[in-house]
Amino acid sequence: MPFEFELIKKDTGSSARLGRMITAHGTVNTPVFMPVGTQGTVKSLTPEQIKSCGTQIILGNTYHLYLRPGHETIKKLGGLHKFMNWTDPILTDSGGFQVYSLGKLRKITADGVIFRSHIDGSKHFLTPQKAVEIQEALGSDIMMCLDECTPYPATLSETKKSLDLTVKWAKLCRAAKASTEQAIFGIVQGGTYLDLRKQAVEEIIPIGFDGYALGGVSVGEPKEIMYSIAEAITPLLPEDKPRYLMGVGTPADIVYGVSCGIDMFDCVIPTRCARHGLLFTNSEKIVIKNARFREDDGPIDETCDCYTCKNFSRAYLRHLYFAGEILAMVLNTIHNVHYYMRLLAQIRAALEENSFTEFKNTFLKKEGGI
């Protein structure tokens, strides 16, 4: 079944939208948050545990899966869904962002990126065509174009040059796509320059993608810049396609992003914070190793109905954390992913009930602003 997006409702008080993506592996209600499953696993969780948190779609990292175990291996084994036993939708990134993060281990050319593996130092060449080929082998429901993620800071001319490359590669990716089951999203770059962002929109949209992402945000720039980009650029994207703010973010970032008209988010914050014992609650972020939880028999969050909160005390989680137990990571990750999923469900419910602006104001006030 080819990819579809249905715009269900537009908010009256903001640019927020309620929608639905229909993919080969099922339907995703938007706005949605995608937990990150870098190496074919959302770290520490079984597929059932991921699902029990309310997860609709996860993100897989092309760079990691290409290097290990290899996209050809995954293809032989029936694709990424079967490999990791996740039957719901998957979005894969292009591998670009991870490659750029390699720093000295990579070199960008007009045709692609030459890089060395962080695992064994072997040399690889990632081109736009190759990025699509890998993602088609993985069999994700949504593929992303290979782009150049413009660093922060970058001069106007550097950013312009980088954007031109991204646009060129976007055309090559679109042309390389052979799968009819898989969708492909274009990425809007342009760094911190709104004029370049607008130019990016004008050049990327005509290529014709199934959805559009804002990339190169949350890469070190001040939050206000990310917010101003999301606010100014999101409304310029086609209304009938999903919009994805890549690598974002905190709960407040997400609520704000939704108000700008963003439909999709992904971030390692909930999973990584969990492994470090930082837990989200309805009222505060708590550090589970804090001494005040030593004999605390209450759950992480009284208002939460996740598996962890229903079954374990703060004192137990603090103990597991100090003891270096694997179960600490499992239980904390379940809670944080569930927190994010509940937040998105609350956002969708507020949009449904025409109370999103009220929800947003209350939430951002509680979080101390954006």
Add this chain to the structure above:
Amino acid sequence: MPFEFELIKKDTGSSARLGRMITAHGTVNTPVFMPVGTQGTVKSLTPEQIKSCGTQIILGNTYHLYLRPGHETIKKLGGLHKFMNWTDPILTDSGGFQVYSLGKLRKITADGVIFRSHIDGSKHFLTPQKAVEIQEALGSDIMMCLDECTPYPATLSETKKSLDLTVKWAKLCRAAKASTEQAIFGIVQGGTYLDLRKQAVEEIIPIGFDGYALGGVSVGEPKEIMYSIAEAITPLLPEDKPRYLMGVGTPADIVYGVSCGIDMFDCVIPTRCARHGLLFTNSEKIVIKNARFREDDGPIDETCDCYTCKNFSRAYLRHLYFAGEILAMVLNTIHNVHYYMRLLAQIRAALEENSFTEFKNTFLKKEGGI
């Protein structure tokens, strides 16, 4: 409800027995294997996952829980069952074995063991009375006496002296027990000297325990010695009480132990091996990182119906292991614990069907002997 043991059936071809222990937290069918939950968690598994493997009873380590989070803390939080959300039976050891393992950090006196914490170097004094006090605070269903675990090798006179201390402490432990809900087991020491083992039996039984353990085995002595002790001493223990072979062992050890009349076993082998990628199957032990599994889409064991085998391939498990993913440990542990539980279920079924000797012979032949 006070502890009870029912001997259901005695095997005709061996000393094996089928039985049932009734504890305050439920019934345990014997012979039984107890997965080790050292620090209030069977490493990497949720209680539901532990249970789904067929686990009836787990073991908790008094030494670890005494030091962290502390038995008083666990008591305040409602006991170990509530703390770790495990509603089925728990046996706790006395802490003695871990303390002896500290080597230079401990000193044995007539009244107990002075030791320093492996966590913070703090000084502690574990007496027989204290070992019972801690286990009563934890609220386990079966407590173990503080004993001196005679090292291997030890001279006859060293072993005799050590045994005398164990007998003295056993009396103090029995006298210290106040709980009516909790059972307490005596431990038979005597090292590798069968005469001392027999003396131990004669001195420990009159103290009057709810069950009896063979301790100081699997501490480095040749397997034949352990087997000869189990074979010679187990039949001397009271028929109407459960018999526990401490810290044992491999699948072959367990089958042999059952044939000697042992009812209970515990060991870190299934859980520790799992974390190192060594997996038990019906036909062989496999090292999951082996290159031959790179594209192997079959389960660990075709004959296994554990969660891991039903849902994941060897290729995926190999990938997770190499990627250092937490889920590798979770899925491998589920499989190995399930393997042990299935083995014990097969043993009980064979005893039920009067085919245990045949089962034992076939199994030990397959394992290449004991």
